[in-house]
Amino acid sequence: MEQELLLEVKGCSKSFPGVKAFNKVDFNLYSGEIHCVVGENGAGKSTFIKMLSGALRPDEGTITIGGQLYSHLTPALAHQLGIQTIYQEISLAPDLTVAENIFIGAEPVTRFGFIDYPKLKKESKLLLDNLKIDLDVDAFIGSLSVPQKQSIQIAKAMRMAAKIFILDEPTASYGSNEISNLLELVKQVAERGVGVIYISHHLEEVFSLNDRITVLRDGNKIATHDKSEVTEEKIISEMIGRDVSKFYTRESVDIDYSKTVEFKNFSNGGAVKDASFKIHRGEIVGFAGMVGSGRTDLVRLIFGAGEKTSGSVIIEGKEIRIDNPRHAIQAGLSLLTEDRQKTGLILDHNIEWNVSLVHLTNTAGMFINEREESKDVSHYVQAINIRTPSLKQEVRNLSGGNQQKVVLAKWLYANSNVIIFDEPTRGIDIGAKEEIYKLMVQLAKQGKYILMISSDMPELIAMCDRVVVMRQGRIVGEIGRDQLSEENLLTYSIGGSI
Numbered sequence: 001m002e003q004e005l006l007l008e009v010k011g012c013s014k015s016f017p018g019v020k021a022f023n024k025v026d027f028n029l030y031s032g033e034i035h036c037v038v039g040e041n042g043a044g045k046s047t048f049i050k051m052l053s054g055a056l057r058p059d060e061g062t063i064t065i066g067g068q069l070y071s072h073l074t075p076a077l078a079h080q081l082g083i084q085t086i087y088q089e090i091s092l093a094p095d096l097t098v099a100e101n102i103f104i105g106a107e108p109v110t111r112f113g114f115i116d117y118p119k120l121k122k123e124s125k126l127l128l129d130n131l132k133i134d135l136d137v138d139a140f141i142g143s144l145s146v147p148q149k150q151s152i153q154i155a156k157a158m159r160m161a162a163k164i165f166i167l168d169e170p171t172a173s174y175g176s177n178e179i180s181n182l183l184e185l186v187k188q189v190a191e192r193g194v195g196v197i198y199i200s201h202h203l204e205e206v207f208s209l210n211d212r213i214t215v216l217r218d219g220n221k222i223a224t225h226d227k228s229e230v231t232e233e234k235i236i237s238e239m240i241g242r243d244v245s246k247f248y249t250r251e252s253v254d255i256d257y258s259k260t261v262e263f264k265n266f267s268n269g270g271a272v273k274d275a276s277f278k279i280h281r282g283e284i285v286g287f288a289g290m291v292g293s294g295r296t297d298l299v300r301l302i303f304g305a306g307e308k309t310s311g312s313v314i315i316e317g318k319e320i321r322i323d324n325p326r327h328a329i330q331a332g333l334s335l336l337t338e339d340r341q342k343t344g345l346i347l348d349h350n351i352e353w354n355v356s357l358v359h360l361t362n363t364a365g366m367f368i369n370e371r372e373e374s375k376d377v378s379h380y381v382q383a384i385n386i387r388t389p390s391l392k393q394e395v396r397n398l399s400g401g402n403q404q405k406v407v408l409a410k411w412l413y414a415n416s417n418v419i420i421f422d423e424p425t426r427g428i429d430i431g432a433k434e435e436i437y438k439l440m441v442q443l444a445k446q447g448k449y450i451l452m453i454s455s456d457m458p459e460l461i462a463m464c465d466r467v468v469v470m471r472q473g474r475i476v477g478e479i480g481r482d483q484l485s486e487e488n489l490l491t492y493s494i495g496g497s498i
């Protein structure tokens with residue numbers, strides 16, 4: 001069967017303040033093809049998906065679909081043109097049945113205008129049978145596993161006559177059998193003449209699926225390969241493509257190996273599976289892994305912010321019970337969250353109020369000595385060089401780097417000893433990043449225990465004494481400083497070994 005050109009992207013670009021997220025990229029897709037797109041976190045994959053689904057408007061370039069040229073798409077137009085996008089997050093109604101979800105908004109009706117449930121169920125079962133999906137059409141979506149829900153999303157897209165099918169990291173939290181089943185389903189979809197764009201970090205999936213592979217890096221298209229003409233090693237090399245030696249060089253710190261904080265057997269029945277590791281006093285331990293690997297879920301469990309099925313914390317030989325964030329704070333743990341503006345700061349309040357917040361919750365007594373409080377806050381503001389004309393400055397008016405410093409000051413004032421940084425330099429400029437790095441090293445020199453999650457591999461390599469790698473909710477490797485390289489980190493992250 002001759003393949004039809006379904007999609008052609010020419011010279012598309014998209015910028016955000018200070019960031020060129022997508023830079024003059026060309027891309028095409030044929031009917032019946034599975035075209036995989038790979039790249040590190042921040043490579044531009046999500047921006048690409050959003051432009052094709054109509055959620056973002058390109059700054060320049062054209063998108064041609066079915067021979068028609070467009071400067072941009074809207075969600076309604078993308079839907080009309082047969083573009084169906086399935087994201088990692090499930091977008092189904094949990095209290096409706098499988099059949100009701102498949103036909104939601106397009107239910108067959110009787111001549112009296114009521115939903116024709118027998119026809120709804122019959123057509124749903126026929127669709128599932130054709131796709132070899134073995135599920136009861138009367139089952140409620142809320143009772144299904146994540147992979148089963150994902151398969152229903154695919155069936156729903158096929159019912160809507162998808163011509164171009166985009167899957168964004170669909171197997172992020174799947175087991176091996178579930179992955180195999182989904183990949184077979186994707187192949188069946190392509191065999192029906194649908195063009196599939198498959199976004200993934202997992203190269204073993206990519207090489208089992210695709211016809212072609214496009215590599216993105218830092219918003220640029222590096223190359224497009226036929227699967228038969230390229231190796232995993234070549235793809236990894238193209239995904240990395242940076243000179244790590246030009247990155248920040250940190251000061252070395254003496255680590256006290258006689259003092260440790262141990263995290264044992266953390267699980268939550270889903271995103272985190274039996275994770276154990278330790279940090280020594282004065283050590284900076286990094287956590288690497290692709291999106292959906294479970295890193296943020298793990299630190300939320302440690303901090304008592306998520307419901308765990310197992311897990312214990314042992315600080316310098318003493319087991320500490322942590323059932324909620326208050327217990328964690330009282331035990332000297334702190335968590336600088338990934339989204340500082342939503343979960344780390346109260347933007348409408350001033351610096352003094354934000355820095356004092358955790359300290360006040362730990363302070364006994366009915367009254368606050370405001371003079372002493374201001375004096376203490378001023379000490380931390382000066383110590384970590386928060387640039388502000390006044391402690392009364394609203395936090396929303398600070399730069400991203402200074403906002404991050406306010407979060408850090410809050411936890412230092414709370415006398416935290418174990419400090420967890422989740423993406424500490426995301427969204428801040430290069431100069432501010434270096435200041436955050438220096439502060440982390442100073443904390444290590446003071447004997448703090450530092451855990452650092454980052455999607456920026458050069459950052460992990462420059463800053464960490466060791467890096468723990470997670471994949472699909474499990475710790476799959478640990479790399480010492482002498483073996484730290486982007487290639488080794490990426491190899492573990494995608495399921496390989498070194």
